[in-house]
Amino acid sequence: MLIVQKFGGTSVGNLERIKNVANIVKSYREKGDDLVVVVSAMAGETNKLLEYAHYFTPVPPQREVDLLVSSGERITSALLSIALQSMGVPAIALTGRQAGIKTTSDFTKARIKEIESEKIKKHLNEGKVVIIAGFQGINENGEVTTLGRGGSDLTAVAIAGAIGADKCQIFTDVDGIYTTDPRIEPNARKIEVISYDEMLELASLGAKVMQSRSVELGKKLNIPIEVKSSFEPFKTGTLITKESKDMERIVVSGVAIDRDQARVSIFGVDDKPGISADIFGRLAANNINVDMIVQNVGHDGKANLTFTVPKNELELARVVLEDYNEKASEISFDPKIVKVSVVGIGMRSHSGVAAIAFKALADRGINILMITTSEIKISMVVDEDKGEEAVRALHQAYGLEKASA
Amino acid sequence: MLIVQKFGGTSVGNLERIKNVANIVKSYREKGDDLVVVVSAMAGETNKLLEYAHYFTPVPPQREVDLLVSSGERITSALLSIALQSMGVPAIALTGRQAGIKTTSDFTKARIKEIESEKIKKHLNEGKVVIIAGFQGINENGEVTTLGRGGSDLTAVAIAGAIGADKCQIFTDVDGIYTTDPRIEPNARKIEVISYDEMLELASLGAKVMQSRSVELGKKLNIPIEVKSSFEPFKTGTLITKESKDMERIVVSGVAIDRDQARVSIFGVDDKPGISADIFGRLAANNINVDMIVQNVGHDGKANLTFTVPKNELELARVVLEDYNEKASEISFDPKIVKVSVVGIGMRSHSGVAAIAFKALADRGINILMITTSEIKISMVVDEDKGEEAVRALHQAYGLEKASA
Numbered sequence: 001m002l003i004v005q006k007f008g009g010t011s012v013g014n015l016e017r018i019k020n021v022a023n024i025v026k027s028y029r030e031k032g033d034d035l036v037v038v039v040s041a042m043a044g045e046t047n048k049l050l051e052y053a054h055y056f057t058p059v060p061p062q063r064e065v066d067l068l069v070s071s072g073e074r075i076t077s078a079l080l081s082i083a084l085q086s087m088g089v090p091a092i093a094l095t096g097r098q099a100g101i102k103t104t105s106d107f108t109k110a111r112i113k114e115i116e117s118e119k120i121k122k123h124l125n126e127g128k129v130v131i132i133a134g135f136q137g138i139n140e141n142g143e144v145t146t147l148g149r150g151g152s153d154l155t156a157v158a159i160a161g162a163i164g165a166d167k168c169q170i171f172t173d174v175d176g177i178y179t180t181d182p183r184i185e186p187n188a189r190k191i192e193v194i195s196y197d198e199m200l201e202l203a204s205l206g207a208k209v210m211q212s213r214s215v216e217l218g219k220k221l222n223i224p225i226e227v228k229s230s231f232e233p234f235k236t237g238t239l240i241t242k243e244s245k246d247m248e249r250i251v252v253s254g255v256a257i258d259r260d261q262a263r264v265s266i267f268g269v270d271d272k273p274g275i276s277a278d279i280f281g282r283l284a285a286n287n288i289n290v291d292m293i294v295q296n297v298g299h300d301g302k303a304n305l306t307f308t309v310p311k312n313e314l315e316l317a318r319v320v321l322e323d324y325n326e327k328a329s330e331i332s333f334d335p336k337i338v339k340v341s342v343v344g345i346g347m348r349s350h351s352g353v354a355a356i357a358f359k360a361l362a363d364r365g366i367n368i369l370m371i372t373t374s375e376i377k378i379s380m381v382v383d384e385d386k387g388e389e390a391v392r393a394l395h396q397a398y399g400l401e402k403a404s405a
Numbered sequence: 406m407l408i409v410q411k412f413g414g415t416s417v418g419n420l421e422r423i424k425n426v427a428n429i430v431k432s433y434r435e436k437g438d439d440l441v442v443v444v445s446a447m448a449g450e451t452n453k454l455l456e457y458a459h460y461f462t463p464v465p466p467q468r469e470v471d472l473l474v475s476s477g478e479r480i481t482s483a484l485l486s487i488a489l490q491s492m493g494v495p496a497i498a499l500t501g502r503q504a505g506i507k508t509t510s511d512f513t514k515a516r517i518k519e520i521e522s523e524k525i526k527k528h529l530n531e532g533k534v535v536i537i538a539g540f541q542g543i544n545e546n547g548e549v550t551t552l553g554r555g556g557s558d559l560t561a562v563a564i565a566g567a568i569g570a571d572k573c574q575i576f577t578d579v580d581g582i583y584t585t586d587p588r589i590e591p592n593a594r595k596i597e598v599i600s601y602d603e604m605l606e607l608a609s610l611g612a613k614v615m616q617s618r619s620v621e622l623g624k625k626l627n628i629p630i631e632v633k634s635s636f637e638p639f640k641t642g643t644l645i646t647k648e649s650k651d652m653e654r655i656v657v658s659g660v661a662i663d664r665d666q667a668r669v670s671i672f673g674v675d676d677k678p679g680i681s682a683d684i685f686g687r688l689a690a691n692n693i694n695v696d697m698i699v700q701n702v703g704h705d706g707k708a709n710l711t712f713t714v715p716k717n718e719l720e721l722a723r724v725v726l727e728d729y730n731e732k733a734s735e736i737s738f739d740p741k742i743v744k745v746s747v748v749g750i751g752m753r754s755h756s757g758v759a760a761i762a763f764k765a766l767a768d769r770g771i772n773i774l775m776i777t778t779s780e781i782k783i784s785m786v787v788d789e790d791k792g793e794e795a796v797r798a799l800h801q802a803y804g805l806e807k808a809s810a
Contacts (some may be wrong), residue, residue, distance in 0.1 A: 015460045015461075019460075019461065022461075049480065052484055053483075053484065053487050055424075056424065056427075056484070056487050056488040056491045057487065057490075057491030060487045060490075060491070061486070061487060061490050063497075064483045064486045064490070064498050065483070065487070067479060067482070067483040067500070068480060068483035071476040071480050074472060074473075074476050075454065075473060077472070078469045078472040078473035079458065079461070079469075081469045082461045082465045082466060082470070083461040085465075085466050085469070086461045086465070092469075093469050093472055095549075098547065142503065144500075
């Protein structure tokens with residue numbers, strides 16, 4: 001198989017860990033796989049370099065920041081190549097530029113435009129393990145760019161697409177994606193297979209592991225992504241792949257909790273066109289991200305509107321919407337909430353999924369403050385101190401502790 | 406003036422020192438100079454990266470070593486650019502590749518073949534200070550190469566030549582080249598102007614400051630090189646430049662001491678063709694560098710031959726020449742010697758220069774074991790424990806403590 005493997009900062013955090021990665025790569029190679037390996041900077045290195053930059057100014061020029069921080073991944077790639085070659089494994093380290101990664105010019109958050117993969121393929125054909133410095137590319141002027149958070153995952157998935165790899169393995173410090181956070185629900189079970197869409201909706205379970213943009217790219221390029229642990233490299237992880245009929249038998253894949261939301265409710269505003277546009281227009285103009293929005297049908301010419309914003313943007317929202325203290329009969333702000341979500345593509349073909357959730361929470365006396373649903377997700381806002389209990393109730397209600405049928 | 410400035414590892418050894426360099430650059434710019442600044446890696450950084458590489462193998466692959474260690478200069482260049490821009494000075498950092506530095510493919514010791522300086526000139530024309538990561542370039546395949554010891558100096562001198570700079574300033578931790586080592590002779594005086602050839606012959610005085618290859622390149626390109634201190638950046642340093650009539654008035658420019666030589670003497674070998682070729686051929690085959698060679702006219706069909714080799718190669722020389730224990734009447738090895746040299750282009754036009762040296766040593770009862778001369782240098786080997794006294798005697802005999810006439 002042709003596999004792209006990606007090792008994150010913790011997996012290459014020191015020289016011993018890099019040697020461990022070299023051993024993993026060597027084992028896969030000895031099984032007969034052709035390998036491209038994408039590496040992150042050694043844990044802490046990127047932050048160290050950013051601190052250096054901020055010694056001089058709070059807002060360092062982004063072009064130079066990219067030139068600076070891209071060094072971290074170069075260093076790791078060279079070291080891993082040295083480690084592999086010292087074990088007798090033919091290898092070559094390539095920078096983002098050398099790997100043909102062409103990006104936009106948005107320094108510190110560039111997007112990949114194209115990968116000219118001839119060089120990678122040439123080295124693969126010569127029997128080498130090709131090691132690529134993640135997180136970076138060049139723009140059309142040959143300037144070094146970086147891809148922002150999760151950039152090395154993105155590099156790995158994009159390269160897998162460009163060279164037609166059979167899969168992309170993301171090695172990290174956890175052994176997969178779980179049905180929910182095991183610190184909340186000890187019966188949480190590792191998911192074996194999950195669809196791209198479910199993974200995207202379960203962002204809060206996977207965010208520590210994979211950024212949404214990499215999952216989206218995997219979906220677009222149809223690259224199976226396996227999340228697994230660099231501490232147990234031969235144990236099966238979680239495979240994120242395209243939907244199959246088989247998956248639909250499983251109604252719910254996981255339960256996620258998002259503690260970062262705060263609620264804003266505006267009661268008794270005039271129920272006329274333009275009010276929502278005004279409110280959300282102001283929030284957008286101030287770069288406040290709105291997540292859930294619930295608006296009921298108006299009554300007596302008045303409407304009630306509730307939505308959530310990130311906790312650390314709540315105070316800004318309060319300022320932005322100050323004049324609604326007069327325009328509305330009441331406006332309230334509540335940071336003490338959490339959002340609990342149930343995700344599964346089986347919801348599309350199974351009825352009664354939502355009812356199970358509502359009953360599970362009702363049975364425990366947990367009040368649901370807001371509900372929104374999408375095709376494959378039901379999200380509910382509950383009081384902060386009921387969040388973990390809600391997760392456990394839902395996990396149990398859908399029988400997630402059992403291995404899939 | 407168009408000036409290329411180079412700051413070494415100690416000068417950019419930490420963030421505070423980099424800020425100091427930014428202040429120096431800013432001051433020159435405010436005087437109206439156009440500036441290209443070449444930087445080394447922060448002191449210790451290159452060695453740290455090399456240690457990383459050697460964690461995996463005693464002989465890491467050189468291509469990857471170059472990719473690895475070239476990161477050090479990239480980091481410094483980005484940081485200096487950030488520091489300058491944060492002070493309101495327009496600046497841009499370029500890697501060796503971006504600066505158009507094309508080299509041979511001899512990884513870890515590449516030679517500069519060509520500098521495509523359009524990009525540097527373009528940024529200069531836009532009013533920017535152009536900061537270049539020293540010590541590195543790319544070969545014809547686009548692989549990163551490094552230039553070996555003294556590589557950043559070489560980068561600076563080569564760029565000065567490519568862009569037609571008025572001079573190249575090497576900022577270091579000493580304020581110039583001295584007539585001799587001030588730790589040996591407290592009356593040593595800073596040399597204001599010296600020719601390239603004298604500087605090359607005074608290698609042992611300047612080696613800590615500048616490698617010979619950079620001086621040779623400066624001579625070839627006719628770039629005046631000023632050695633000065635980054636601690637006293639506006640104090641005049643030592644200018645290394647082409648010979649002028651004026652310089653010839655100064656008979657002797659400096660006295661150098663080389664403690665790294667050991668003596669090998671072979672007495673009573675057959676005085677016939679091929680003996681020298683045999684001896685020096687064997688030494689060369691074992692990569693032993695021979696410095697001074699003295700062979701007297703033969704006598705009674707036997708010849709005596711004395712030469713010096715680096716101290717740490719003496720034992721190897723002993724092994725290589727083992728059979729001369731039988732072929733010669735005597736062979737002796739002596740590590741307890743030093744070479745003392747007197748250098749000055751004025752020697753060409755002044756007679757009696759050597760006699761002054763011999764008398765100065767004789768007056769102190771210092772025995773001269775070997776003598777060799779070149780057009781602008783007289784070198785003498787003396788016992789190790791007489792070396793410093795010999796330096797002081799010569800320094801005084803040529804009146805070097807006085808300012809030049």
